[in-house]
Amino acid sequence: MAEPRWLNEEEMRAWEAFLAATALVNRRIEQQLKDEAHLSHTQYEVLVRLARAPGKELRMTELSAALFTSKSGLTYQIDQLAKAGFVRRGPAPDDPRGVLAALTPAGLRKLESAAPGHVALVRDLLIDVLTPAQRTALADGLGEVAKRLC
Known part of the structure; x- marks a missing residue:
């Protein structure tokens, strides 16, 4: 068995910064959306994806893939949004199983009411903290990670 490739100091710094930043940003976003819009972050993202979709609708499988969440987790969030009257579910016209x-x-x-506060917080916590070069490096680097995992 090959010896593990341990992280060097710079690699560990990158890993720990990623862990801290993602946890802290996610926590603040989740809290802001809960306090101001009474939505979870996942619920907000569902609304965003549906608003951008043709006809403002998506198959649940497409929505689950776009949000990187399990089908059961998405079903729960959709149920909550449907109870609130923000989303409706129905059969796909071209596929009775869909x-x-x-x-x-x-x-x-x-x-529309939740977006301004959410975007302001995203800017405050992440976008405006980074230089344009850092934003490009972050998008490129994390985009590559996501591509490899999909």
């Missing part, structure tokens, strides 16, 4: 999630007018209004 399920569509669609953004309702109330869901679009909810997104």
Whole structure:
């Protein structure tokens, strides 16, 4: 068995910074959305994805893949959004086994009211903290990680 390739000091610094930043940013975003919009971060992202989709609807499988979440976790979030009147679920017209999630007018209004505070916090916590070169490196580097994991 090959000896593990331990992280050197710079690699460990990068790993620990990634862990700290993602945990702290996610915690603050989750709290802001809960306090100001009464949404979870996942629920907010569902509304965003549906708002961007053609016809403001997506198959649940597409939505799950776009959000990098399990189908059961997404089903729970969709159920909560449906109870609030922000999303409706129904059968896919071209496939009786498929399920569509669609953004309702109330869901679009909810997104429009939640987005300004969310975007302001994302800017404050991440975007405006970094230089353009750092943002490019972050997007390129983490994009490559995501590509390898998909």
